[in-house]
Every structure is written in C-alpha cells, then in structure tokens.
Amino acid sequence: MNLLLAPMEGLLDASLRDVLTRTGGIDRCVSEFVRVTDTLLPERAFYRVVPELHNGGFTRAGVPVRVQLLGSDPACLADNAARLAGLSPHGVDLNFGCPAKCVNQSRGGAVLLDEPELIHTIVSRVRKAVPAHVVVSAKMRLGFNDDSVAEACALAIAQAGASELVIHARTKAHGYRPPAYWDRIAEVKSALSGFPAMKVVANGEIFSVADALRCREVTGCDDLMIGRGMVTNPGLALAIKAQGAVSWTQVLPLLGAFWEHVVERVERRHRAGRLKQWLNYLRNHYPEGQAAFDDLRLSNEVAHIEAWLLAHGATAQAGPPNWAHASAAMVPAPAEMELPC
Template sequence: MTLLLAPMEGLLDATLRDVLTRAGGVDRCVSEFIRITNTLLPERAFTRVVPELLHGGRTLAGVPVRPQLLGSDPSCLADNAARLAGLSPFGVDLNFGCPAKTVNASRGGAVLLDEPELIGRIVGAVRRAVPAHLPVSAKMRLGFQHDGVAEDCALAIAAAGADELVIHARTKAHGYKPPAYWERIAEVRQVLPPGPMRVVANGEIWTVEQAQRCRAVTGCDAIMIGRGLVTNPGLGLAIRGQAGGVPWPDMLPLLNLFWQRVCRRVERRHRAGRLKQWLNYLRKTYPEAQVAFDQLRVSNDPTHIEAWLALHAPQPHRLPGEAHAPWLAEKPIPAAPAEIAVAC
C-alpha cells in the first residue's frame, strides 16, 4: 500500500513534514497550497512554502514532496506550474478540496467542484504547461454542498490528463464530521475509463483497521492520511506491519527536533503555540503527551518550553547534510494561527 502525507494548511508545513517523515512509513508528501491569483510568482515564493525544492525536492529523510497549487485561472495556474517545473519538483498537485471559507470566497479549493468544466480546463492547462515526465495530480472532495457532481469532476480531471486523483470522501458541507463516505470513492472509480490515472482514498483514517477497511471498500491501493499521522506519527509504520509504531521515548527526540525547527522558522511570540498545537494532537495517542500538554498549556514563554525539553527530551539524531538544510537559514516567518489548521 502506498501512503501519502496530506497537506494541512496552518500545521503540516516543512517543519512537521521533516519530523513526520523521519518517523517512517510515508512514501510521499503533498505541500500546503501555494495560492495563485493573477501573478506569475518568483521562484522564492515556491521555495518559501516548499523549501525541500532546494534539497532535491525531498525531506531530509528522503521522502519526495509534491508542491500544491490553488487557484481558478487556468492560464495563470499553467504559467506558475511551468515556473515551478523549473525547480524539478516531484510533480505538481492541484487543490480542489480546501473547505476554508476564506479560500472558497476567493474562488479557490472546494468551491470549484460546482464547475467540473473549469476544473477540467485547469488540469488540462497545467498538464500542457509542464514536461510530460512530470506527474500532475489533483485533490478533490465529493462536492461542495452535495456529492452529485463527484463523478463529473473526476471524469473531467481524468480526461484532462491527470496522473493521479486524491478523493477526500466528504463534501465541503460535511467538513470533517464522521463518517467518511468511502463507498462513494468506489462508485467514482467505477465510472472512470480505463487509463493510467491512479485514485487515492482520503478521509477519516486514524487506525490500521480503518486503513485496511478503506482500502477494501474503495479498491484503492494508495491512501492519503493527514490528521491521523499528525496524531500518531507511528501510524504509517503500523499500517506496514510494524505494530509497535513509534513509542513515546522515541517521540521525545522528534518533539525536540520540531521545536528546534520552529525556532528557526517562526517568530518568537508564536513558537510556544506551535509546539502546543502539535501536542494537542499527540495527546489523542500518547498519555504522556497529555501530561506534557497540561504542563505547558498556560505558558507562552519559549524559555519555559526550552527548559522543559532540556529536562525531558533528548537531542535528536542528525541526518547527513542536515547542518546545511536550506530552511534552517531562513528568516523567521509568522506562524499560522492554530484555529485555521485545515486538511486541504
């Protein structure tokens, strides 16, 4: 089974991608979206969101990262995809799934699912703009307010030449409320013509059993997981049969590494919030994370966080070339508020 790490705007950035791919079990990542409006972005706009492009397109653990573009103008998306292709990414992904109101209000993400013809034009324009060897993929939900357009959107994406389609098994209206309607992914797959486009299942996969059942229901040999891996970084290993996953003592150096990355990329006043944001997810899996969260939740002082880590978390193991990782030298950037973290 192929396992993809999903994008999560406001949380799953290069920092957390680096840490989670070290835990193991992930075959490929998709970045947070890069918003495309009416401008041809400079290369630095792509490398700021996906600094792995300066490292051969991979995380330091060697896992490929596919940048994701979001927008509604086929021509402008094509021009930016062509510029992105010059940075040798592991493909170009297109976002037709983000449910955030601010994104949808500016004609981005899931709102485009009501316009299958436009989606087809976007995918086709990007496909023509990038070299043939470069994969073009898309991510969609089942629809905006209802799922009656799911087949039309998938057919448009396939006809436009996409190599891969990730389907989040809920509509925008469903949000993230259980359940995910995996059977609808199977129904969409049935109407697609034979061809090279691979379908990837996404949505409500938190355990090994759910991953196996999703695969059985959808018929997909690839799944994408977001919150499940943020909550349990060992889930990928467990799905692959390494039942122990990542025990808490092995998580502590990764937590320390995450903090070090945050300190290099995030303004000081936002750093404590980023660590607590991840601990808030981890406490769903690890009782020890609940203890850590309780001890740190009232503090926004990075000095307090560093003292706690020095006492509880060993220094992480360094990977070859890590001292020269490009994002370590970047100027700090503002952190996205925790409340806007959404899986896109």
C-alpha cells in the same frame, strides 16, 4: 501500497513533514498549497512553502514532496506550474478540496467542484504547460454542498490528463465531521474505469490500522493518504505497513527536532503555540502527550518550553535541514493560518 502524507494548511508544513517522515512508512508528501491568484510568482514563493526544493524536492529522510497549487485562473495556474516545473518538483498537484471559507470565497479549493468544466480547463492547461515527465495530480472532495457531481469532476480531471487523483471522502459541507463516505470513493473510482492509468487514492478518517484496512476494502484503492492520523500517531504509517510502531520515548526526540525547526522559522512570540498545536494532536494517542500538553498549555514562555524539553529528554538527534535562505521568512502563528485542507 503507497502511503501519502496529506497537505494540511496551517499544520503539516515543511517542519512537520521533516519530522514525521523520519519515522518511516510514508512514500510521498504533498505540500500545503501555494496560492495562485493573478500573478506569476517568483521562485522564492515556492521555496518558502516547500523548502525541500533546495534538497532535490526530498525531505531530510529522502521522501519526495509534490507541490500543490491552489487557484481558479487556468492561464495563471499554467504559467506558475511551468515556473514550478523548472525547480524540479516531484510533480504538480492541484487543490480542489480545501473547505476553508476564506479560500472558497476567493474562488479556490472545494468551491470549484461546482464547475467541472473549469476544473477540466485548469488541469488541461497545467498538463500542457509542464514537461511530460512532470506528474500532474489533483485532490478533490466529493463535492461542495452535495456529492451529485463527484463523478463529473473526477472524469473532468482524468480527461484533462492528470495521472493521479486523491479523493477526500466528504463534501465541503461535511467539513471534517465523521463519517467519511468511503463507499462514494468506490463509486467515483468505478466511473473512472475508462482511464486505467489514473490512480485513485483514498483519503479521510484514517486514524488506525483497522481504518486503513477497511478503507482499502470499501474503496478498492491500493493507496491511501493520511493526515490527522499521522500527526496524532507518528507511527501510523509504519503500523499500517506492519513494520512497527513509535513509542512516546521515540516521539520525544521528534518534538526536539520540531522545536528546532520552530525556533528557526517562527517568530518568537508564536513558537509556543506551534508546539502546543502538535501536542494537542499527540495527546489523543499518547497518555504522555496529554501530560505534556497539560504541563505546557498555559505557558507562552520560550524559556519554559525549552526547559521542559530538556528535562524530558526531548532533544533532537539531528537538527533541521540547512534550508538557510529558504526558511528565512518567519511564518505566522497557527491562529493566523488557514484551516487544514
């Protein structure tokens, strides 16, 4: 079984990928999307979103990162995929799942699920634009307003030459409301029986070992992608693989390492917000996380945050990777980013 760390725009960026993959259990990451419109992006645009490209495409813990592209112009996506391939990524992933309204209004993400023919063209053009050894994969939801064309979209992706498909078990209209419709992943997977080389990965509402076991049973998928569950419980991947757990004592140095990333990459006035954003997830699994969130939720003072981290032993055992110029551009605050995809 392989466990993939999900792309979550505005949350699970290079900083959190670095910290979460230190805990173990994750076999591969998919980056948050690189938006492609009508231009050929400079190399720095890829490095900004995926600074791991300066490290051979690996996180500090040695976990490979696949770069995700989002757009609707087949030719432009193909040109950008070709440029990206020259940076030696661990594959090119295509986003057909983002439910964010601003993305969909720009004809990106899940809205494309109403156009299986366009999806086929996009995947086909990207597949032809990159060398044969570069994996092309995709992530999709079950549909936009309903799941009536889920099989058609999956078949379009397979017929165009992709070798892996992650399916989030909800439509755009479902958003992130429980439940996840894992049974529909099983049906879509069955429709792909004529493409035995196509790997299908299940995604959606996996927050515990029991969830993971049930998801695998219902979907028939060996591999899973986890996102919010891993952000909430950094030991989830280890637990799913029956390799242990991560205690709050072990989380504290991860918070310290994450803060070092935040200091390096985020404007000072937004730093407290980034830490509280993660604590808001952690408090759902750790009682100590709730206490930490309560201590810090009203503070936006960097000095107060750093004093709290020091007082609670939340100091990094090893600092952030030396991505230098790749991380030089300051990133916006969470409120200015897109919703998780």
